[in-house]
Amino acid sequence: MKDLFAVVMLSGIYGLLSASFFVTLDAVDVAFTEASVGAGIATLLMLVTVTMTGRYEHSAHNKPIWALAVVLVTGGLLLYGTLDMPYFGSADAPGHLHVAPRYINDSMQEIGVPNIVTSVLASYRGYDTLGEVVVIFTAGVGVLALLSVAPRPEESAEIDVVNVSMHKKHLILRIVTKMLIPFILIFALYVQFHGDYGPGGGFQAGVIFAAAIILYSMLFGMSMARRVINQPLVQLLSAIGVLIYGSVGLVSMLNGGNFLDYNLLSDDPVAGQHLGILIVELGIGCTVTSVMVIIFFNFADRTEDHMRNGIRGR
Amino acid sequence: MSTSLESMLQLCIILPLLATVGIVVTGRNPNLREAVTIVTGLVVFYFVIQLYYGLDRGESINVQWWQLLPGLQLSFTIEPLGMIFALIASFLWLTTTVYAIGYMRGHNEKNQTRFYAFFAIAIGSVMAIAFAGNLFTLFIFYEVLTLSTYPLVTHTGTEAAKKGGRIYLSILLSTSIVFFLLAIVGTWFIAGTLEFRANGVFEPNANTAVVGAILVLFIFGIGKAAIMPFHRWLPAAMVAPTPVSALLHAVAVVKAGVFTVLKVTALIFGIDLLRELPTTQALLYLAAATVLLASMVAMRQDNLKARLAYSTVSQLGYVTIGALLASSSGVIGGSMHIAMHAFGKITLFFCAGAILVAANKTQISQMRGLGYQMPITMAAFFVASLSIIGVPPGGGTWSKWYLLVGSMEAQQWTIMAVLLVSSLLNIAYLLPIPIRAFLPVRQNPSARFTIKEAPLASLIALCITTAGCVVLFVYPQPLYELASAILAKPEIIHAQ
Amino acid sequence: MFLGLYNYWIVVVLMMIGFYIVIAHGNLVKKIIGLNIFQTSVFIFYISVSNIDGGTAPILVEGISRYSNPLPHVLILTAIVVGIATTALGLAIAMRIKEAYGNIEEEEIQQRDNREC
């Protein structure tokens, strides 16, 4: 298929499908995330990219045989590998017998959070999650390093014109969104703090937060959005998120425990765990939101720049 | 006494390196710079003499430095063969320095400071090679020597120098890294030691096939011995200024090569084992072939230095033969030939340099009648040639004699024949030069009377070395004793 | 007899589709999309591993004892983040390439570079 727009859309749909697939497999948190990321952010970013890089793949491209061969070999190997796997859904697969039971059985006493995923994510394997936050932070910094354009002193005319005209058209849409955005934000907050009990948590919340902001900027134009959100602050936030997470670890260290040992955050271990998870989730949310915003804004700015140069070129 | 001897031994190695610093520092002022060089040369030579007496008194002198790798120590010791090499090298360094002063100035070369500096490093590593207490130490300084001489060979920095240096470095480094190093590691793995022992390091019941293979690796690996097909670097190195060719490629480098060959055959394998090995015979023939072929090539060279270079290749073949004959006389002959050929060949090179500086001639065909212009030089050339050929009053007589004896002991009749034939070849490619030089020239009678010799310093130097040739003929006793002590004095070599 | 594995086989097929897009396609954006599909399929594989017949989502509720395995979920949450991070970065580079080279087709870029050096 040569039309990248369609390809992107399809991949978005694929993301959505896999998300629903996750739901059927009882992985609600994952589904939630995949829906917001695979179907949401990723697709969005790809769209922005495609608008800039051109919609059509114009390469009369002879599909290399070796690629097919590699793929077949790999796939064959994988299929071969599946042959000794425990059957799908079998409860007595080794994967379910060794480590997992402890999480299921004891997490309530040890952490006191119903959502096992959350407790594993934020506490048992909290360090992985710190790593995850740093990964997203890295991506943010990387995108900044690659794309950030020097802030323009004067808002060049034509872009604003474009925006205004656009806004004239979509009046209803704008009103609706205006009304919608607060709810989205509230929902985000809910997800943020309800992560202990239901599906959700800092990451999903962050994405939704970002989504709200992005929605806003899409409808009211980048220049407008840029006035509302100032970049340096967002960058600062992205860093602070990580630091919040880290400082929790350091505090528990100063209290004489190991790094990220929440038990020592409070006199009562369980309360400590609660506190720890809460703050950590906050950190995650903070970083994820700001990084998503950074990424989107830089993508958009760059595209705008590029187009302006295009216009100038003509 | 002994302690001070040991410190002397170390100083012999360290002083030249220190001199390098002095040379670089005093580089601005040529006189001072060359003074530094000469003084160092004198001191080193004095120390070597002292060490010689020490050795004569039967003292065992050895020095241990730190372990470079576990079980592989940098250690130095005095033993007869090394002593021969050290004596020659230190003495001839001195004379060459004297000569170089005349030459470099007369020929007003550039970058003389760099020249003297690397020269000193080279000598330092030669001393280290001569006194090396084990094969590992020897190898390390063997490589240092290669690298430190590269800038000397390419001194002029011309395109030709670059090409020559390329061949020089690539052959020497590649042979030493691929074959020599491999052989050493193999020896280390099989024998578990790299010390020099009078009767070799391998067990008598060692697998002769493998050990034989190692021998081949050694002979090819020691590229400095210029066994064909790895001899090309020597002619290539003739792009260097004459003093370099003289010292390094008549004495230091090439002799380091054959010296190593002798060391390895006599003290790593031991002549008894050597006789057993399947590969010895083949290598012996290879060396013989080198001797003959190189002589024949030499005859065709019109460029004097090139001819001398090829003659060196063939002469080195003699020493290798001596080493491989696996007979005591062979070793004696070989080690004596190191000294004899050193004096002879350095004299010849000095003459070549003198001719270049004074008459600006490099081609033999131009040298007709040159004898009237530079009688001393040509006379010296004549004497030295005799020594190389091996007829009185040249010291070469003795070494060749012992080589013949050795080949007789080993019943190597072919080798014996080769030695004799090649002596004839030597005559054929060396004697014509001085003879033609003294032939009367009719075309320009003016040339007959004007005597224009090389700068005094150079002249002195070449007289000294010529004298050396004669002295070694008249009075070879101490040299002979040293040579015969190589195999006879195991206790010194054992003392580690 | 291997019917119990059908799920994994589907996943494998998906993976390979993504993998093929990555290595066979010349368009940089398409490559990234392929990478996405590839990774997402791996996620599905993990989640399939975690699934247990009759299990419910791993959120503790009174009276339910059979939960699906939470650990892979956690891992995949992390992996998804990694995925989006990679995608974002890849797309960013693609944009820069577009600016620098004027297109995002593998061969053309190669040709330009070869012409340069």
Place this chain on the structure above:
Amino acid sequence: MLAHLPVLQVIVPLLAAPSCIILRRPGWVWLFALLVSGSAFLISIALLQQVADAGVVVYELGGWEAPWGIEYRIDILNAFLALIITGISTIVLLAAHTSIQEEIPEDRHTLFYVLYLLSLAGMLGIVTTGDAFNVFVFLEISSLSAYSLIALGRDRRALWASYQYLIMGSIGATFILIGIGLMYQMTGTLNMEDLSRRLPEVAQTRTVFTAFAFLIVGICLKLALFPLHLWLPNAYAYAPSIVTTFLAATATKVALYMLIRFTYSVFGGSFSFTTLPLQTLFVVLGLLGVLIASITAIYQKNIKHLFAYSSVAQIGYMIVGYSISTTAGLMATLLHMFNHALMKGALFLALGAVMYRVGSVQLRDFHGLGRQMPFTMAAIVAGSLSLIGVPLTVGFVSKWYLVLAAIENGWWPVAVLILLGSLLAIVYTWRIVEAAYFKVPQAGNEQVREAPLAYLIPVWMLVSANIYFGIDTRLSLQVATSAAQSLFGVGP
């Protein structure tokens, strides 16, 4: 605090990175980064001491005991790697401030240091952790930052190189992810120690075999093992000099560490090398890598390219030593890891100096540099000698042990090929030497001056390290040996 060293090793740079964003001013950020890296270096030294005395040091993150929580398990090998990485990064950072003035736009400097610290932290995380999935996470941290760092290069080809690296790297990472998933499915654990205990039961299953295969391929992609090296040369050639130096000296080592850790510790040497034809495969690939990459290096005009290919060749050496799979061979490999870090660090940093003065590292730009930048060129010559493996340099030491190990195994041909490889090294390095000392400067390069001290000092620190550890080999040898032995202790 000593108890916390293992985690501090990683989180110090990890948390320092975001702090840089707050610090903002490039000058300050540089000092800060230098400080952080330096302290990380000190930590690694202390850690090495600790391990040398106490044996394995275990640190449970979050206080959850493994395999439920993530644990750090530092044995001498981890500490050794950490030492190499932090040491190199610190020395390289010394030159960073000067170098990036020329090569990176002003407004990117802060971000550069952030990314640098992140990739440092990522590598440290990989080499310290004892949890398979944690490896993946930190692998991604280091890779993502590496991609961005490379993309910061001036030349637009840097972008393309970085993109290729990103694709290759992500495929590799995904493969590793698949491998980990399969292992988890069969054993139910992610902790390496635990895996090594539980894998043997299921070792004969096809699934575990597949898991192994995917892990190996994934890691080899990161390792740039021939023929999976295609991303490497451009990435090294067009990245900013500092980045090139840092990555060249450390990144592949980390990948190699992963390979060693998974094959020896997790799967166990016997499984890795006896039940599979891995040994033959790796020896062949390694040697092919050595020869082909070296030959390719000979024909490079861009010197960064040249040394990049030589890196591929050096990886070949390490793989050969590794696949000999004896203590001696592994020891040689670990030793060469250390030594190669020193060589390539010195060489690439010196190239950076040339870049700084001349503005390009094409062969023709080296003409006459011997006179114009004597100290820099001397450093390059020294580094090249070390690369060739001349005595009294580190290169000789590792070559010696590699050859010895090969011969102990009776692999004489391999030994010969290894040595032939170093001949090729002579050829490709000497082209530079000749250009520098026998040619007159190109038009426009007559005014080139010697590099600033900010460059010369770190370069010569590395060069002297090359010589020092070539003369006094006790430290490196001892550590490498005990690391190798510990691996054979761990592996069944």
